[in-house]
Amino acid sequence: MRGGYRPPAGPAAAGAAAGAAGRRPVSGDSEPGLLTHAELHHGYGDDHRGYGDDRDDYDEQAGFNEFGPEDDDAEPEEGKKGKKAKAALTPKQRKKRRWKIIRRSLYALFGVFVVLPAIAFTIAYFLVDVPTPEEVLAQQSQVVTYYYSDGSVMGKDVPDGQNRQLLKPGQVPETVKHAVYAAEDATFETNNGFDISGILGAVYNNLTGGSGGGSTISQQYIKKATENEAPTLTRKATELVKSFKMNQTQSKEDIITAYLNIIYFGRGAYGIEAASHAYFNKTAAELNQSEAALLAGMIQGPGKSENAEYTTWRWNYVMDNLVKYNWLPQAERQAAQYPTPLPKDQTKPQAITGNNAFVQSQVEAELENAGYSKEKLVAGGYNIYTTIDPNAQRLAEKAVNDYMKDQPDTLKKALVAVDPKTRGVLAYYGGPNDETDYIDWANTARNPGSSFKTFDLVAFLKMGKGLGETFDGTTHRQFGVLPNGNPRYINNAGVSNSCSKECTVAEATMRSTNTVFFDMVANVTGPQAVADAAEEAGVRSLKTVDNNISLGGGSTAVTPLDMATGYATIADNGTYLDRHFVQKVTDSGGEVVYQPSANPKPAFAEGDANKSKQIAGNVTNALEPVIDFSKLKCPSGHECAGKTGTQQYDSSAGNGSGSEKDNSQVWMVGYTPSISVASWVGSDKNSPLRDKNGDAVSSTGLPAKIWQQFMNDYLKGKPSEKFPTVSPIGKNATAGDDASTTSRASSTKPSTTTSDTPPPNTPSTPETSETTPTTRTTRTGISIPEWPGGPGDDFGPTGTEDGG
Numbered sequence: 001m002r003g004g005y006r007p008p009a010g011p012a013a014a015g016a017a018a019g020a021a022g023r024r025p026v027s028g029d030s031e032p033g034l035l036t037h038a039e040l041h042h043g044y045g046d047d048h049r050g051y052g053d054d055r056d057d058y059d060e061q062a063g064f065n066e067f068g069p070e071d072d073d074a075e076p077e078e079g080k081k082g083k084k085a086k087a088a089l090t091p092k093q094r095k096k097r098r099w100k101i102i103r104r105s106l107y108a109l110f111g112v113f114v115v116l117p118a119i120a121f122t123i124a125y126f127l128v129d130v131p132t133p134e135e136v137l138a139q140q141s142q143v144v145t146y147y148y149s150d151g152s153v154m155g156k157d158v159p160d161g162q163n164r165q166l167l168k169p170g171q172v173p174e175t176v177k178h179a180v181y182a183a184e185d186a187t188f189e190t191n192n193g194f195d196i197s198g199i200l201g202a203v204y205n206n207l208t209g210g211s212g213g214g215s216t217i218s219q220q221y222i223k224k225a226t227e228n229e230a231p232t233l234t235r236k237a238t239e240l241v242k243s244f245k246m247n248q249t250q251s252k253e254d255i256i257t258a259y260l261n262i263i264y265f266g267r268g269a270y271g272i273e274a275a276s277h278a279y280f281n282k283t284a285a286e287l288n289q290s291e292a293a294l295l296a297g298m299i300q301g302p303g304k305s306e307n308a309e310y311t312t313w314r315w316n317y318v319m320d321n322l323v324k325y326n327w328l329p330q331a332e333r334q335a336a337q338y339p340t341p342l343p344k345d346q347t348k349p350q351a352i353t354g355n356n357a358f359v360q361s362q363v364e365a366e367l368e369n370a371g372y373s374k375e376k377l378v379a380g381g382y383n384i385y386t387t388i389d390p391n392a393q394r395l396a397e398k399a400v401n402d403y404m405k406d407q408p409d410t411l412k413k414a415l416v417a418v419d420p421k422t423r424g425v426l427a428y429y430g431g432p433n434d435e436t437d438y439i440d441w442a443n444t445a446r447n448p449g450s451s452f453k454t455f456d457l458v459a460f461l462k463m464g465k466g467l468g469e470t471f472d473g474t475t476h477r478q479f480g481v482l483p484n485g486n487p488r489y490i491n492n493a494g495v496s497n498s499c500s501k502e503c504t505v506a507e508a509t510m511r512s513t514n515t516v517f518f519d520m521v522a523n524v525t526g527p528q529a530v531a532d533a534a535e536e537a538g539v540r541s542l543k544t545v546d547n548n549i550s551l552g553g554g555s556t557a558v559t560p561l562d563m564a565t566g567y568a569t570i571a572d573n574g575t576y577l578d579r580h581f582v583q584k585v586t587d588s589g590g591e592v593v594y595q596p597s598a599n600p601k602p603a604f605a606e607g608d609a610n611k612s613k614q615i616a617g618n619v620t621n622a623l624e625p626v627i628d629f630s631k632l633k634c635p636s637g638h639e640c641a642g643k644t645g646t647q648q649y650d651s652s653a654g655n656g657s658g659s660e661k662d663n664s665q666v667w668m669v670g671y672t673p674s675i676s677v678a679s680w681v682g683s684d685k686n687s688p689l690r691d692k693n694g695d696a697v698s699s700t701g702l703p704a705k706i707w708q709q710f711m712n713d714y715l716k717g718k719p720s721e722k723f724p725t726v727s728p729i730g731k732n733a734t735a736g737d738d739a740s741t742t743s744r745a746s747s748t749k750p751s752t753t754t755s756d757t758p759p760p761n762t763p764s765t766p767e768t769s770e771t772t773p774t775t776r777t778t779r780t781g782i783s784i785p786e787w788p789g790g791p792g793d794d795f796g797p798t799g800t801e802d803g804g
Contacts, residue, residue: 142166142381142588143274146352146360148390149424149583155352157360158268159378165273166381166588167284169257175289176272177256178328179296182321183314185217189252221259265298266305267344277349279305279341289328290339293318305341312338355397358430358440359388362561362581370594372585382593385583387424392417392714396427399710403702404681407692414442414680415706416564417714420673422598423538423568423577427710428561439684445541445557446682449699450512451645451667452552454567457509457622458533459525461615462604466730467506467622471516473499479522490518490551493646509622510629510735512644514551521550534558536603537566538579552645560678563669567642568676569603573724574616576603617726624723625735627670630700635672635712637720642670642707644699649688662688666699668707673721675714679707 089097142164144157181188215223265275275295276284287295297314304310315338322328352360363384364374377384396415404413417427430442460469475492482488492498492514499513508516521530531545539562548554565579577600585594605611623641627634634640645667651659665682666689681702683689689697 142270142378143349144377144381145383146356146363147383147385148388148393149386149426150390151385152390153350154356154359154386154388154390156349157378158349158351164261164270164381165277166261166271167257167273168589169251169253171285172257172260172272173285173287173292176260176284176287176292176296178322178325179289179292179318180217180256180260180299182293182325182327183296183318184220184299185215186321186325188217188256191216191218217259218255221255221262263299264302265295266302267347278344278347280339281342281347288339289322289332290315290319290336293322294339294341306344311341315339354433355429355431356393357433358442359386359428359581361440362425362428362443366580366582366596367585367594370582370596372594380593381588383586383588383590385585386581387419387422387426387583388428388581389426392427393429395710395713396429399706399713400429402709403706407702408690409436410683410687411689411691411697411702412437412439412441412682412684413702413706414444414560415677415710416442416560417675417677417710418564418568418579420568420571420671420676423565423572423579424583425561425564425579425581426675428581441680441682442560445543445559445562446665446680447554447556447647448552448558448563448667449645449647449665450514450517450552451563451643451669452530452534452549452556452558453509453512453517454570454619454623454643454669455530455534455537455539456517456521456525456550457505457619458537458570458604458615459529460505460520461618461729462529462533463525464730465505465524466728466732467504467509467618468728468731468733469505470502471505471508471519472501473503473508473511473513473516474501475515477515477519479518490515504733504735506622506625506733506735509643510625512626518547518550522547533604534566536576537569538562538576538603539566553647560667560680563667563680564676564678567669567671567678570616570619571641571671571673571676572616574603574605574612574614575600575609613724614726614729617724618729620723621726621728621734623670629735630668630704632668632670632700632704632708635715638672638674638711638715638718639722640670640672640711641723642668644668644704646699647682650686651688659688662690662696663698664689666697666701666703668699668704670707670711672711672715673723674718675711677707677710679703679710681706 142159146154146156148154185191260272262270263272264270265272265278267275267278269275269278272284272295275298276282276287276291279295280287280291294311294315297311297318298305300314301310319328319333319336323330323333363386364377367377367384368374372382396417400413400415404411412431413429414431415427415429416425418424419426428442430440430444431437433440473492475498477490478487479490480488493512497511497513499508499511499516503513503516505516505520507513521527527545527547527549530549531542534542539558541559541562542556544555546554546556549556561579568579569576577598578596580596582594582596584592587593602609602612604615620641623643624639626643627640630642630644632642645665646663647665648660649662649664651662664686665680667678667680669676669678671677681689681697691697691702
């Protein structure tokens with residue numbers, strides 16, 4: 001029963017009693033109803049607390065009254081519609097009810113503002129992830145520093161507004177930490193990631209119009225790490241949870257280091273290390289207390305770095321707090337002087353410009369292939385140690401500038417030096433990279449002329465043929481017919497470049513006899529074998545293959561970088577290695593994350609190092625006499641070998657006023673056992689090369705002189721070196737063995753217009769000497785015309801190459 005209420009006796013009760021006595025209940029003349037089909041208005045007996053027709057008499061409010069009747073003495077009043085009304089409340093009852101409402105309100109407020117937030121905080125703690133410094137830094141651009149091979153800085157790649165250098169835990173000095181604590185969070189070492197007094201103070205400041213955020217260093221880290229600064233309660237609450245969790249899972253040393261690695265200090269500097277350089281040109285470890293205080297003060301207003309009044313005020317604020325929190329003696333505070341930052345322009349990171357920017361492009365391309373994209377480099381803030389020798393680079397630029405500084409701007413130039421032992425690029429000059437010329441000519445494919453005959457030799461020797469094999473070395477020889485039915489004629493560059501009808505390969509190499517090499521490739525090796533030999537040596541830029549490859553003309557085009565690399569393989573006894581610009585890559589902590597693998601293998605004879613060495617040695621034997629023949633000298637104490645190359649200007653399809661005595665590309669490529677160097681002077685299209693005096697430029701002119709000076713300067717003082725001795729392949733011979741060769745060569749017709757010019761309507765060039773240029777897009781995205789090459793020293797009747 002409820003509230004003393006007892007259901008009246010009636011049929012239901014009687015039935016219940018009869019049932020208890022074992023008798024069948026009777027209700028008038030009606031049949032007893034089924035339990036599952038009870039009539040709507042019948043009661044259910046005591047078991048159902050008398051919910052029958054009389055249930056309206058039950059005071060439902062009593063069921064919610066946790067204290068029982070409000071007042072036992074209250075007199076009932078007659079309600080409307082005949083219902084009994086509640087008794088009027090006395091003042092005592094009203095007071096009691098008010099306190100009840102207050103209590104319930106307090107319970108609700110406690111639940112809303114304490115219990116529910118506590119539950120939400122607990123749930124959020126297990127759901128949120130605290131961004132680690134590594135994760136944060138992986139999403140942010142950082143400074144990539146480039147070094148020369150000796151560890152000196154070449155320059156830095158600084159993303160816009162992202163000058164950053166990272167420190168490891170333990171590398172942040174105490175002076176810096178204390179200054180930052182004094183500026184931002186004095187209780188950092190002891191708080192749990194948030195400061196209640198700071199939060200309350202921030203609320204007060206916001207309500208009263210003051211300033212001050214109340215965020216701890218941990219909270220600031222979370223805000224910067226997530227890049228979420230929305231002024232919402234959700235963001236602040238999530239930030240607080242993450243901050244607390246961070247302090248439970250990471251050490252204070254890790255947190256302060258992470259914070260100081262990502263916070264912005266102005267002047268484009270992210271992190272304390274970069275800021276130390278940006279303001280004082282020193283490392284963070286070298287900062288004194290005053291300098292550290294100034295940098296700590298900049299965290300609140302990094303955009304005011306050049307406002308002396310603001311920076312002075314902030315410096316004083318931090319210095320005073322250092323004293324307040326016992327991190328700085330009062331006497332030192334009084335003696336401290338404001339540390340005036342260095343002028344902004346004097347502390348800018350050293351960007352890579354000029355020719356070294358070409359080196360940077362080569363490095364980026366190499367690392368891209370190794371899985372280190374540009375984005376990955378700036379995200380990791382890596383240190384890249386290149387193979388570039390600063391001394392070799394300086395000497396390369398000096399040699400080029402000494403001979404080219406007063407020459408016409410139409411003359412382009414490049415020089416590349418490669419270490420045969422490692423295949424690392426020691427020096428790389430592709431041009432000034434300024435408003436006068438911004439194309440990297442060291443990586444631009446041009447006709448190599450006779451310098452490509454070296455790979456004809458490799459292909460020939462791979463077949464077991466020797467330097468003593470003979471060919472007809474006279475000029476103006478016919479080799480079949482052109483597609484139009486006219487005879488195909490090949491000519492030598494000049495009288496000194498012709499040979500006898502029984503000219504040895506050794507003699508033809510020294511003299512650069514075109515007819516011998518064209519015959520060799522067309523009728524013995526085939527052009528594809530030459531292309532294969534060049535590729536085996538490390539030449540990557542060769543695109544098309546035809547008979548013109550024998551003389552390095554037509555569509556044959558390679559880069560100075562490739563030529564220096566290919567010759568380096570020969571200098572290294574026929575051993576193949578990947579050429580590279582990268583020595584190693586380290587992370588911000590100095591750990592090596594990438595290093596090119598050395599994969600030496602025989603270049604010219606698969607699996608047979610001795611055979612490959614023999615081939616390379618025979619090529620060297622053939623190229624050694626070329627040096628003297630080309631009026632060059634090996635550096636003192638060093639044996640050397642090499643080959644000149646000239647592509648003649650095609651006056652029928654050229655630009656400018658030139659003649660068949662002009663050239664459009666000239667080369668000198670040579671090596672010692674310790675260095676391989678390619679020097680090139682040319683034009684950006686098929687244009688005549690004329691020097692400052694108006695004279696035609698030949699391969700033994702500017703490129704040879706540049707090569708000679710660089711080799712002399714670089715090898716000066718270095719140990720003497722000689723090429724290894726190898727057995728000859730096949731029939732052997734050396735240049736000059738046949739004393740009659742010179743006289744026979746002298747008796748050939750001189751290469752003049754009247755004697756060597758083909759009959760009218762008879763072309764003297766291979767069929768690939770087209771007059772229409774194709775379009776080539778450089779690595780810098782500039783489209784320039786690329787001419788396949790005219791007759792040249794290899795094809796023309798009046799070539800001007802001295803020495804081939």
